[in-house]
Amino acid sequence: MGGVTNHDTTTAFRTCPLCEAGCGLEITLTAGRVSRIRGDAADVFSHGYICPKGSTLRQLHEDPDRLRRPLVRRDGELVEVGWDEAFAEVARLFDGVTATHGREALGVYVGNPNAHNLSALLFLKPLLKSLGTRNVFSASTVDQRPKELASAWLFGGGLTVAVPDVDRTQYLLMLGANPYASNGSLATAPDWPGRIEAMQARGGRLVVVDPRRSRTAEAADRHLAIRPGTDALLLAAVVTALARTGRVDPGPLAPHLRGLDTVLDALAPFTPEAVAPTVGLDAAEIELLATELSEAPSAAVYGRMGTTTAEFGTLASWLVDVLNVVTGNLDRPGGAMFAKAAAGATNTRGASGSGRGLRVGRHQTRVRGLGETMGELPVACLAEEIDTPGPGQIRAMVTVAGNPVLSTPNAERLDSALAGLDAYVAVDIYLNETTRHADVILPPPSSLQKGHYDLALLQLAVRNVANYSPPVLPLDPDQPDEWEILARLALIAQGLGPDADPAVVDDLVVGTLVQAAVADAHSPVHGRDPADLLAALGPRRGPERLLDLLLRTGPYGDGFGARHDEVAPGVPPLSLDVLLDRPHGVDLGPLAPRLPEVLRTPSGQVELDAEPVLADLPRLAAALDRPVPDAVLVGRRDLRSNNSWMHNVEVLVKGRPRCTLHVHPDDAARWGLVADGRAVISARVGRLEVAVEVTDAVRPGVVSLPHGWGHDAAGVRLGVAGRYAGVNANVLTDDQVVDPLSGNAVLNGIPVRVEPGVVVSR
Numbered sequence: 001m002g003g004v005t006n007h008d009t010t011t012a013f014r015t016c017p018l019c020e021a022g023c024g025l026e027i028t029l030t031a032g033r034v035s036r037i038r039g040d041a042a043d044v045f046s047h048g049y050i051c052p053k054g055s056t057l058r059q060l061h062e063d064p065d066r067l068r069r070p071l072v073r074r075d076g077e078l079v080e081v082g083w084d085e086a087f088a089e090v091a092r093l094f095d096g097v098t099a100t101h102g103r104e105a106l107g108v109y110v111g112n113p114n115a116h117n118l119s120a121l122l123f124l125k126p127l128l129k130s131l132g133t134r135n136v137f138s139a140s141t142v143d144q145r146p147k148e149l150a151s152a153w154l155f156g157g158g159l160t161v162a163v164p165d166v167d168r169t170q171y172l173l174m175l176g177a178n179p180y181a182s183n184g185s186l187a188t189a190p191d192w193p194g195r196i197e198a199m200q201a202r203g204g205r206l207v208v209v210d211p212r213r214s215r216t217a218e219a220a221d222r223h224l225a226i227r228p229g230t231d232a233l234l235l236a237a238v239v240t241a242l243a244r245t246g247r248v249d250p251g252p253l254a255p256h257l258r259g260l261d262t263v264l265d266a267l268a269p270f271t272p273e274a275v276a277p278t279v280g281l282d283a284a285e286i287e288l289l290a291t292e293l294s295e296a297p298s299a300a301v302y303g304r305m306g307t308t309t310a311e312f313g314t315l316a317s318w319l320v321d322v323l324n325v326v327t328g329n330l331d332r333p334g335g336a337m338f339a340k341a342a343a344g345a346t347n348t349r350g351a352s353g354s355g356r357g358l359r360v361g362r363h364q365t366r367v368r369g370l371g372e373t374m375g376e377l378p379v380a381c382l383a384e385e386i387d388t389p390g391p392g393q394i395r396a397m398v399t400v401a402g403n404p405v406l407s408t409p410n411a412e413r414l415d416s417a418l419a420g421l422d423a424y425v426a427v428d429i430y431l432n433e434t435t436r437h438a439d440v441i442l443p444p445p446s447s448l449q450k451g452h453y454d455l456a457l458l459q460l461a462v463r464n465v466a467n468y469s470p471p472v473l474p475l476d477p478d479q480p481d482e483w484e485i486l487a488r489l490a491l492i493a494q495g496l497g498p499d500a501d502p503a504v505v506d507d508l509v510v511g512t513l514v515q516a517a518v519a520d521a522h523s524p525v526h527g528r529d530p531a532d533l534l535a536a537l538g539p540r541r542g543p544e545r546l547l548d549l550l551l552r553t554g555p556y557g558d559g560f561g562a563r564h565d566e567v568a569p570g571v572p573p574l575s576l577d578v579l580l581d582r583p584h585g586v587d588l589g590p591l592a593p594r595l596p597e598v599l600r601t602p603s604g605q606v607e608l609d610a611e612p613v614l615a616d617l618p619r620l621a622a623a624l625d626r627p628v629p630d631a632v633l634v635g636r637r638d639l640r641s642n643n644s645w646m647h648n649v650e651v652l653v654k655g656r657p658r659c660t661l662h663v664h665p666d667d668a669a670r671w672g673l674v675a676d677g678r679a680v681i682s683a684r685v686g687r688l689e690v691a692v693e694v695t696d697a698v699r700p701g702v703v704s705l706p707h708g709w710g711h712d713a714a715g716v717r718l719g720v721a722g723r724y725a726g727v728n729a730n731v732l733t734d735d736q737v738v739d740p741l742s743g744n745a746v747l748n749g750i751p752v753r754v755e756p757g758v759v760v761s762r
């Protein structure tokens with residue numbers, strides 16, 4: 001346990017794993033217990049910034065409701081058992097289902113915290129492979145899949161996402177993102193508010209497009225309250241406004257672009273005048289965006305949840321980068337740039353400049369026929385795959401760090417579907433709305449008991465950094481590490497039984513990665529003897545050994561002795577030891593241009609004219625003629641919340657209720673709602689009664705309800721959250737409405753009806 005001793009207390013430094021910002025924490029331990037958590041002032045990226053959630057790692061660790069022993073269903077009740085008994089039960093359940101129905105009867109859902117978890121990022125893959133089913137679902141299809149697809153079509157990699165260079169830009173156009181509450185997403189940066197304020201202090205401007213006046217919109221220089229679901233139209237019109245006035249200027253990008261003229265032609269019908277009525281903004285405001293973008297010394301366009309979890313999510317995500325391209329801002333300082341991560345990025349491996357690009361639709365869902373993307377099926381299809389009888393029906397589920405009952409559309413249908421499964425195994429720290437349906441729950445250790453490195457999110461960072469945190473607290477007696485749980489599940493799925501040694505999986509994974517590295521003609525270890533590399537990795541095991549390998553073979557790595565030059569002032573080439581010596585992280589500098597080296601497209605160019613994207617434009621054009629619903633629902637996030645699973649922390653949920661329906665005063669008047677009263681809100685798939693907050697922060701015709709609430713289900717073990725239950729917004733979102741290119745759920749812009757609530761006593 002690394003740290004600094006000072007009298008009877010110890011100090012440890014650790015990256016916060018709770019959201020994408022990845023702030024450095026300074027954790028004080030007194031007599032082996034966490035006594036204080038504050039921002040690490042010396043962290044190379046966060047410089048002391050912390051939000052109210054960061055210090056609650058202690059409450060999460062000490063939460064009496066957090067599971068510490070496996071639960072197994074016996075006579076209908078979930079009871080605590082030992083680990084061996086729990087794994088034996090998993091083997092019995094898996095064998096039972098696959099013997100009768102085959103492997104396609106297995107389904108898997110992996111949730112958001114896996115993206116912040118080194119064990120999961122390295123050991124989910126062998127688990128999924130061992131399960132041998134195509135029924136793989138994740139939170140990505142209620143989130144960022146459209147952006148990943150657009151990026152993969154444009155640049156050749158799903159995580160080759162252009163991020164706004166917020167620290168140098170002079171103009172930031174932000175659509176459907178609220179980093180003052182969310183702390184940013186697909187653009188990793190601690191302290192978004194501070195970075196935006198610094199931009200404004202140097203004369204830069206922030207323009208926010210959001211149907212709500214969010215906290216970020218309040219901080220903006222201009223706020224455009226767009227009609228939900230219409231961002232793709234707005235962005236297309238800005239491109240066209242530039243094109244028809246001869247202001248398209250990709251500058252030095254030009255030789256790296258494919259299909260620019262085709263794209264401009266295809267977008268020509270989307271003029272500011274044509275889209276204005278649907279988008280709900282004046283044509284002049286749209287023209288102004290074009291002018292500001294083309295005149296700014298540097299500018300970045302950035303879109304997030306409001307643009308991705310929408311009907312035209314992939315088009316909107318693609319158009320964000322089309323706009324970065326036509327204004328010459330892609331891949332230049334102050335524009336939208338690519339990180340060069342120290343470990344794990346596919347865009348730093350293999351031949352640079354071109355690659356295989358993206359293939360989608362290699363298989364389809366059984367019931368609705370929606371295509372696979374990136375090896376996964378749309379989670380909007382999960383419930384129907386479970387509750388529709390027939391060959392290939394899902395009869396057993398595995399969930400890892402996911403709460404789809406609160407997170408995915410048509411929640412009531414999924415809730416019932418899960419209740420009807422033959423078998424369900426969850427890897428989770430809580431008995432919650434989803435895991436209450438499990439037959440076995442396997443709890444991993446708390447975050448403070450795990451090592452941490454942001455293998456995924458640092459690929460999306462606005463500055464190149466690397467930072468490893470060792471566990472702060474030891475494992476409880478008998479507690480397996482999270483990677484060991486996943487590895488044992490993999491072994492059981494392979495038919496090797498409940499007692500097989502997880503080290504077998506670890507050795508297999510490291511062996512495969514070493515083989516790939518020595519076979520890669522572009523790797524610093526090309527042609528080396530795998531046995532030598534394994535020996536050099538020493539006695540470490542599990543995620544730490546794998547991370548060491550990835551760092552050492554990565555773009556700043558020591559190449560196992562092949563490289564010697566400093567990667568930053570005073571920093572030798574990277575290895576895990578180098579990071580362990582630097583608990584505040586290593587700063588590898590601001591983002592540097594990476595075109596064309598970053599590309600992995602077949603043509604070796606930025607493929608602006610990907611056929612599936614262009615083929616979706618007629619659908620966008622058809623949206624211009626549609627009637628506007630009387631009211632639509634959008635979400636929102638609160639700084640003190642984190643999706644569905646941190647509501648059991650009293651300091652975060654106490655105070656004014658947060659799960660309320662925001663309604664504009666004009667709408668409240670026409671629907672007969674009163675401030676602090678209640679409303680019944682109904683959509684095609686469900687209805688809810690909810691507390692109302694009347695506020696002009698929402699656009700008329702738009703109501704807003706946060707997701708992740710609704711903790712009053714029977715059988716959950718969430719003592720605090722139950723007292724602040726709220727309602728589940730995804731009872732209203734429609735599983736049948738998706739962005740067809742990505743299969744991503746539409747979580748914003750849901751047509752709803754709102755009426756005064758009936759006062760019910762219970």
Ligand SMILES: Nc1nc2c(c(=O)[nH]1)N[C@H]1C(S)=C(S)[C@@H](COP(=O)(O)OP(=O)(O)OC[C@H]3O[C@@H](n4cnc5c(=O)[nH]c(N)nc54)[C@H](O)[C@@H]3O)O[C@H]1N2
Nearest residue numbers: 111112139143401402403404407427428635643644645707
């Ligand atoms: N209507 C609406 N719905 C939404 C959204 C929205 O904006 N509006 N947002 C969507 C987005 S962006 C996302 S990412 C999804 C999230 O969807 P999910 O990933 O399904 O949900 P989370 O709330 O993140 O739940 C995480 C689960 O992991 C468990 N957990 C926490 N830490 C650990 C750990 O270290 N290990 C393990 N094994 N388990 C752990 C928690 O107990 C919880 O059960 O929700 C989506 N749903």
Ligand SMILES: Nc1nc2c(c(=O)[nH]1)N[C@H]1C(S)=C(S)[C@@H](COP(=O)(O)OP(=O)(O)OC[C@H]3O[C@@H](n4cnc5c(=O)[nH]c(N)nc54)[C@H](O)[C@@H]3O)O[C@H]1N2
Nearest residue numbers: 176178182185228229304305306637638639641642643748
């Ligand atoms: N405090 C907190 N932080 C979080 C999370 C959390 O739950 N709570 N979740 C984490 C996760 S998993 C993610 S993915 C990120 C998400 O991070 P963000 O993308 O910043 O997410 P939101 O805060 O939901 O902001 C989305 C905004 O889009 C707006 N919006 C809705 N519909 C539309 C539309 O049609 N067009 C436009 N332009 N805007 C629209 C909403 O009003 C909202 O303000 O946050 C992460 N950080």
Ligand code: SF4
Nearest residue numbers: 016019022023051054
């Ligand atoms: S902003 Fe995110 S990473 Fe930083 S302290 Fe808060 S929850 Fe943790």
Ligand SMILES: [Mo]
Nearest residue numbers: 112139143144
């Ligand atoms: Mo997310």
